[in-house]
Amino acid sequence: xxxxxxxxxxxxxxxxxxxxxxxxxxxxxxxxxxxxxxxxxxxxxxxxxxxxxxxxxxxxxxxxxxxxxxxxxxxxxxxxxxxxxxxxxxxxxxxxxxxxxxxxxxxxxxxxxxxxxxxxxxxxxxxxxxxxxxxxxxxxxxxxxxxxxxxxxxxxxxxxxxxxxxxxxxxxxxxxxxxxxxxxxxxxxxxxxxxxxxxxxxxxxxxxxxxxxxxxxxxxxxxxxxxxxxxxxxxxxxxxxxx
Amino acid sequence: xxxxxxxxxxxxxxxxxxxxxxxxxxxxxxxxxxxxxxxxxxxxxxxxxxxxxxxxxxxxxxxxxxxxxxxxxxxxxxxxxxxxxxxxxxxxxxxxxxxxxxxxxxxxxxxxxxxxxxxxxxxxxxxxxxxxxxxxxxxxxxxxxxxxxxxxxxxxxxxxxxxxxxxxxxxxxxxxxxxxxxxxxxxxxxxxxxxxxxxxxxxxxxxxxxxxxxxxxxxxxxxxxxxxxxxxxxxxxxxxxxxx
Numbered sequence: 001x002x003x004x005x006x007x008x009x010x011x012x013x014x015x016x017x018x019x020x021x022x023x024x025x026x027x028x029x030x031x032x033x034x035x036x037x038x039x040x041x042x043x044x045x046x047x048x049x050x051x052x053x054x055x056x057x058x059x060x061x062x063x064x065x066x067x068x069x070x071x072x073x074x075x076x077x078x079x080x081x082x083x084x085x086x087x088x089x090x091x092x093x094x095x096x097x098x099x100x101x102x103x104x105x106x107x108x109x110x111x112x113x114x115x116x117x118x119x120x121x122x123x124x125x126x127x128x129x130x131x132x133x134x135x136x137x138x139x140x141x142x143x144x145x146x147x148x149x150x151x152x153x154x155x156x157x158x159x160x161x162x163x164x165x166x167x168x169x170x171x172x173x174x175x176x177x178x179x180x181x182x183x184x185x186x187x188x189x190x191x192x193x194x195x196x197x198x199x200x201x202x203x204x205x206x207x208x209x210x211x212x213x214x215x216x217x218x219x220x221x222x223x224x225x226x227x228x229x230x231x232x233x234x235x236x237x238x239x240x241x242x243x
Numbered sequence: 244x245x246x247x248x249x250x251x252x253x254x255x256x257x258x259x260x261x262x263x264x265x266x267x268x269x270x271x272x273x274x275x276x277x278x279x280x281x282x283x284x285x286x287x288x289x290x291x292x293x294x295x296x297x298x299x300x301x302x303x304x305x306x307x308x309x310x311x312x313x314x315x316x317x318x319x320x321x322x323x324x325x326x327x328x329x330x331x332x333x334x335x336x337x338x339x340x341x342x343x344x345x346x347x348x349x350x351x352x353x354x355x356x357x358x359x360x361x362x363x364x365x366x367x368x369x370x371x372x373x374x375x376x377x378x379x380x381x382x383x384x385x386x387x388x389x390x391x392x393x394x395x396x397x398x399x400x401x402x403x404x405x406x407x408x409x410x411x412x413x414x415x416x417x418x419x420x421x422x423x424x425x426x427x428x429x430x431x432x433x434x435x436x437x438x439x440x441x442x443x444x445x446x447x448x449x450x451x452x453x454x455x456x457x458x459x460x461x462x463x464x465x466x467x468x469x470x471x472x473x474x475x476x477x478x479x480x481x482x483x484x485x486x487x
Binding site: 150 | 379380383387388391400401403404407408
C-alpha cells in the first residue's frame with residue numbers, strides 16, 4: 001500500500017510502483033527514487049511484470065519547472081541526461097510494463113507513460129496532454145522518434161504534439177493513445193490483469209526481453225543517444241528567458 | 244518443374260510456386276531451390292503475378308535449426324554467416340520482385356516463415372488450425388533491423404509491440420484483424436482466393452516489370468538498407484538437434 005513517497009508492492013508475479021508525491025513532478029530526487037523502486041522491482045526474481053501508478057489526482061504533471069528553469073547549467077544538464085536515461089530504461093525494461101494512468105499525465109509525465117509497453121487510463125477525470133507547445137518547450141529528435149513509434153497515427157501526433165490537445169481517458173482509449181480506459185476504482189486491477197495477460201504462463205527471460213526491446217525500439221534508443229544535450233539545454237535556457 | 248518438392252505451375256497470367264518439404268524450413272537447399280523457381284517465373288514473360296504456397300500443415304515453420312546445428316558441429320561457421328546473408332538476399336529479391344506477389348498461407352507461418360510471408364505484397368491465410376507468429380523472444384532469438392522495419396511498415400505500433408516484443412501467437416482471424424494478413428479463405432478455397440487477389444492486383448493491364456521493381460526498391464528502401472549487427476549463431480544452433 002502506498003504511504004507517501006515512492007513505494008513498491010508485490011502482488012504475486014506483478015510489482016506495483018506507487019508514486020505518491022502530489023503532482024509527482026520530475027526532478028533529480030524523484031527520478032533517483034523512481035530508479036531505486038525499479039531496482040527493487042527487479043530484485044524479486046518471481047516478479048514478471050511491473051505496473052506504475054500515481055496516487056490521487058496526478059500520474060505525473062511533468063517536470064518541476066519551478067526548480068529546473070532557474071537552476072544552474074550543470075544541474076540542468078544533469079537533469080536532462082538522467083531524464084533521458086530514465087525514459088530509455090523504462091522503454092527497454094526487462095519485464096513488461098503497464099502505466100496505470102490514475103490522473104493528469106502531462107508533458108514529462110506523458111513521455112514516461114509512453115515509454116511503457118501498455119497504458120490504461122481512468123475515465124471521467126484527468127487529462128493526457130503534451131503542454132510543450134504552450135510553454136515553449138522543445139522536443140528533442142529522440143522524443144519525436146519515441147512519439148512516432150508510440151502514438152498510433154499521424155493525426156494523433158498532429159493533435160497531441162502540434163496543438164497540445166487535452167485528451168480524456170475515454171478519448172485516449174478511442175484514439176489508441178492508451179490501450180484501455182476504465183473507472184478509477186478498477187484501474188489498478190485492470191492494469192494488473194493486462195500485465196498478467198501479457199506475461200502468460202511462462203513470462204519472459206529478462207535479458208532476452210530487454211534485448212528484444214532494444215532491437216525493436218533501436219531507432220528510438222539511437223535517436224536519444226544522438227541528442228546533443230548541451231545544445232538542447234542552451235536552447236531551453238534561451239527560450240525560458242523569454243517566457 | 245524444378246525438383247520433386249518444389250513445383251512451378253502456370254495458371255494463365257499467374258505462377259504458383261508450391262513447396263512440399265514438410266515444415267518448409269529454410270536451409271541452403273530450400274533457398275537455392277526457391278531461387279531457381281523464382282528464376283523460372285521471371286524468365287516467363289507471360290506471368291503477371293506470383294503466388295507462393297505450401298502443402299500440408301505448414302506454410303513455413305522458420306529456419307532449419309537442425310541443419311544449422313549440423314553445420315555448426317562440422318565447424319563450418321562461415322557457412323552459417325553466408326546462410327544469413329543469403330536469407331537477406333532472397334528476402335530482398337522477393338520484396339522487390341518485378342510482379343505482384345501473394346503468399347497463400349496454407350498452414351503454420353512462424354518466425355522466418357512469417358517474415359517470408361511478410362516480404363510478399365499480399366497475404367491470404369487459411370481459416371482455422373494455423374498460427375501466425377514471430378515468437379523469437381520466447382526462444383532467446385534476436386530480431387534483425389531488416390525484419391523489424393519490414394513489420395513496422397505493415398502493422399500498427401501496437402501490433403508490432405505485441406507480435407515482436409511479446410511474441411504473440413495469432414489465429415487466422417486475429418491475423419486479419421491485426422493486419423498481418425490481407426484476407427482469409429477456407430483451406431479448399433485458399434489458392435483460388437489467392438489467384439483472385441492476384442487478378443485484382445493485376446487489373447486489366449498488369450505492371451511494367453522494370454517500373455514495378457524500381458517502385459518496390461524505392462518504397463521499401465528503409466527495409467532494404469536496414470543495418471543488421473553480427474548474428475550470434477549459438478542462439479540458433481542451441482535449438483537444433485544435429486543428426487548423430
